[in-house]
Amino acid sequence: MATSDKVGAVMVVGGGISGMQSALDLADSGYKVYLVEKQPSIGGTMAQLDKTFPTNDCAMCIMAPKLVATGRHHNIDLITNAEIAIVDGQAGNFTVTVKQHAFRVDTKKCTGCGSCAQKCPIETTNEYDENTKMRKAIYVRYPQAVPLVYAIDADKCIGCGICAEECKAKAVEYDQKEKVLEVKVGSIILSPGFDEFNPRLKTEYGYGVCKNVVSSIEFERLLSATGPYMGTVLRPSDGDIPEKIAFIQCVGSRDEHCGNEYCSSVCCMYSMKQAVIAKEHGGNIKPSIFFMDMRAFGKEFDEYYNRAQNEYGIKFVRSRVAAVSEDPKTKNLTLKYVEKGEPKEEEFQMVVLAVGLRPPADAENLSRIMKFRLNDDGFAQTTTFTPVETSRPGIFVSGAFSAPKDIPMTVAEASGAAAKAGTEIATVRGTLVTKKEYPKEMSVEGQEPRIGVFVCDCGINIAGVVKVSEVVEYAKTLPNVVYAAENLYTCSQDTQEKIKEKIKEFKLNRVVVASCTPRTHEPLFQNTIREAGLNAYLFEMANIRDQCSWIHMHEPKAATKKSKDLVRMAVAKSRLLEPLQNLEINVNPQALVIGGGVTGMTSALELAKQGFKVHLVEKEKVLGGNTPKLHYLPTGEDPVAFVKELDKEISANKNITVYTGTTAKAIDGYVGNFKTTLASGEQIDHGVVILAIGAQEYKPEGEYLYGKNKNVMTLLEFKEKLSKNEAKGNEYVFIQCVGSREDKHPNCSRVCCTGTMTAALEIKKKDPNAKVFVLYRDIRTYGFREKFYKEASSKGVTFIRFEDKEKPKVEEKNGKLEVTVKDEDTGKDIFLKTDYLVLASGTRPQHDAEALAPMLKVPITKEGFFLEAHMKLRPLDFATEGVYLAGLAHGPKFVDESIAQALGAVSRATTVLSKKTLEAEGIVAEIEEKLCDGCGICVPTCEYKALEVVKDKKDAEKKLVEVNVGLCKGCGACVGTCPSGALTQKGYKDSQIYAMIDAALEYDKPKQEVKQ
């Protein structure tokens, strides 16, 4: 297709965490984004979660900044309450018809104040809270929703007209019709998420009949502080706190009779988390988890599992529960199950069903409209080597729509899909995005502050409690205030015009708005004053709604007094505000990729295809890494051929320079401007770094006769022999978890179980009569990999479980290997004579990580893998900007996952590389050189490594601390530490905060101190 036909825009379908990540990446990389969501607001399932594993982070806390960023990005158009109707065209140039359902509220006029919902007389259950709470017929999905716009539920509304009467903004439009939009885009990303398995189908567990049997997503709301019980776990039948809670795993997963054959990948971890959080909420709660295999396969998940058992005392019962019955009087529940061959019964007060993940209900519809293929289980079909591509070119997929997966992998894929979507239209990057133009900034230097105060009624939200007119009159008496006024809605469009007028009319050089929270509205007002020629930082807000009128509703006098105080504080700070400039940093649009395995190769190639110069450094003589050593993939795809193809493409691409047999010796600089020296002497200037140094297979010297008997080998060594037809025998024994899930290496290596299935199936393929035994602790073939486990079982592979502490013993007798294992089920020793003993040994980090980490100022885990900026939402980033992470360097994972991460890292990198200059934060730390004595106490307080002790250029004797504004994030931690007062934080200067403290406490200052 000719470049001229391509469209520099992308449509993202589904506004959960996946869609938001894709949208943000693309919008930050020079593409216009249309984010289509079927709900009236974005956020998806993650917005419903209370906490997230394995860090127990509050889901809303970590997600809200992304929600707000997505809602506010001027190159992301949110099309919520909408569905895809028709898709025409081809990769690079699609025309999508979108049907947007009526909100019956003018989304531009609605300020989200909520007066309408307070008065609406129609109650119905709230979907967001899984129907455990009530909402009105006019509603927002949840309090933090983006966009914060109310919508009328047409099914429930009786049309009484009260909401329109209540709405002071006149936003209610009963006659609003469905809109049909036609949107032109170059690529499409699908991230519609998943549905939960309907537990009613599993009748033996009593869901829907027994009141105290709840689904895991309901339990998530039950745990939440914003849920029905405000964070105290209660049982629905009678409001008692349940003493014993049973979690039943695999409801609708690993179950072909009723539900799905595959494993849902996330339930083990979320149940563990729920049990831990429930325990944290009430110390007397005793959770038990009934499971088949504990699939804690992710990064540091097994440590979480250990803590759950040892620290929290959560009981784990390895058994599939047969049935749940209810005591009609107490509503307690009795579980029937078999443990270690014995039938058992136990009574619980509450049961949580860990429901599995299903493809979303509209999957088939989407696939029909968009013409891409679904797999046998109804998810979007992908392949190992194209994990984010659907069967139709130009349409990509991320998140749980392609397979059940957790949030970090979803976020990585979302970035990966964004990279692929961007590559398709890289030639037209930047053609459809807009940059806001502002008038030239007026200088306010040396001027006496002239402050304008705008006090908001917020309809009746503020004015109904606080006497706004009194606050306005009071504001007029404050020093330097030259204008004060009351507005019905300060955020409405007409008030923005009014603010601009008043700035001109009264020559205002500071603006204070007293209304709602700066977290949502500060950028809007900052934008307004910029349009009037004022620097954005000459703005201050007083929160007299969320933190005053709403929380002191019954004390109007005290609330009015507080509002005055808050205005006085804001004015006091405002007097001392200074214009700040966001520093610009030039960007060198070249990338350094360290590590030439499949991850590094994929990253390099994708960046090169987008037109960026890439330097690919590999310490070995050839590219390829671990992947060719796999020889087989369970899906039948050929890893060796794939790597060969990649290698060929890389040598043909003139944007890529490959350096083999060398390593990085020194890396200096910061985002946009790195300088790297290789061991071989070459110097490279680049703007970003991708770390893809991979990992290695553990060599279990001294364990199980490894290294002593030539027929004892690791999984990779065995596959090598198998591929050469050198491993011929009648009996094979595999031992799992060699060097994993042990004291020094507590975590799971993720890939070995599936690797064992691959090898076992290959043996059976070559010789169906061969005897294969797998000795294991938990089989962790998560997701669709469960099928290979099933297949191996059905082909006669024998699985024997041993207890964690009862490792098998291996002896050599008369040249033959003999393995003894205590079978967990019978408690008896089993003796196995074998020709080959294959050790599924763990994945270990590369030692290079230790050398690279200090060069790039990035952390590593105690095991030696790189530690990302945030385990859940920033899996590919570091706190240090411009440095990214992908593949096994992050932790053990499969080829498809590594490729998704490699692409994800590309997307993260292009958010930098696609820009000529980067705008640094305006609110940064600043050093007063005269006061700094270079003590360096501040240096370790900086998590972003933005501070450094250097020699003073003017005085060789003296030392100084230097702030690298390219790295500073503006938290102010260093400022709070500095013993000599040399450090200060722009926008939050000590003097500014002092002014607020003094104003709050009505401390009368001598007049002359007031001046700047």
Place this chain on the structure above:
Amino acid sequence: MSSEAQPQTTAHATGVKEPDPKILVFCCNWCSYAGADLAGVSRLQMPPYFRTIRVMCSARVDPEFVLRAFQRGADGVLVAGCHPADCHYIGGNYRTRRRIALLKMLIQQFGFDPDRLRLEWVSAGEGEKFQKTIIEFTNTIKELGPSPMARGDE
């Protein structure tokens, strides 16, 4: 047993009008301030005697801010930050914790009850905890009475 949401405004009923306590609250932008906002959105009622100053991170709270507040007559200072490990700036709040512990010792030497300074973790989802914290802290300060600075025994 503690009651979560009884607005403690009955002091006036006794007839003796005590001066309203002056409480200063430092909230970090990302968690506690958001939590306080959520309390507002959820209309959770609480005593109106606190004034909030927003800082980017609780680690920005310079010991001098706290001392200044007490010197200027604050009866209580509450510092609210993200839960450990939730910090938007990675590890800022760990420093806050150490700093507040030290400050408590310091204000005690100046004759202030250490309970007049409090550190609390409030996440963006914990509107109710913010409310509870404010109610409890206001009660604590009311019990302690006006600050020694205000009483003039400087």
Place this chain on the structure above:
Amino acid sequence: MAEPQHTIHEKKDEPRAAAGEFEPKIIGFLCNWCSYAGADLCGVSRYQYPTNVRPVRVMCSTRISPHLVLDIFKAGADGILLGGCHLNDCHYISGNFYTEKRVRLMLKLLEDAGVDPKRLRLEWVSASEGEKFSKVVTEFTETIRNLGPNQVKKDAALRSKIAAADEASDTFRLRALVGKELGLEKTGNVYGNKLEQTELEKLIDIATKEEFERSLILELSKDKARSVKELGKIMEVPTDRVLRHIVVLRQKNMLSMDHPEGFTPTYKTIIIGGEQ
């Protein structure tokens, strides 16, 4: 809640009935244009009827809110008679249609509160129906006499229930629904559709029951923190339903949980205090 606007005082100069016999205290609200005139005519025509009804003249029968009626029952009245113009004869065009809707709510709430709905009677009496007036009063007095005295003063449980019904009648939700009911049926809603009367009544009945139960929870938990099970038992409402009400009431910040040491939390009504 506002101060009760009406309280019933026993009139000292009232002739006491024979020892032990119950003399009902009945309030009669009569509209100025029809019923009051009808009562006058009744007098002019010298029709006799019992002395138990104390008439209160109002301009239109629709002046009488459910809140007022329940308040009077709370104060101890044995019966209330509402007199209005015949439908379509209302001096204020459609006032009595509204009265009809409101009386339906009053009857529902009385039933919920455990007061025999027969204690409230609505009659259309025109200015020319003097005889009918005497007949209605005689019959109604007899009905109340048979029902016996209102037990509200003696029966604490009944008192809570009537108070709850009274509170429920004053909620915005019920006032809004009943206030809009007629318009939604007759003129149509904002979408231009006329709503089916039975459907609307079903919806209002559900809302009435919910609001009554919620008000009762608040009433019962005013002085004493109570558990869900306790409330369920007193109210004779399934505990899961009580818990769902508690969720709503906590959401509205009207009820607070006492954090328990054991496994059964209790809830207390939040009484708003503070300077106004």
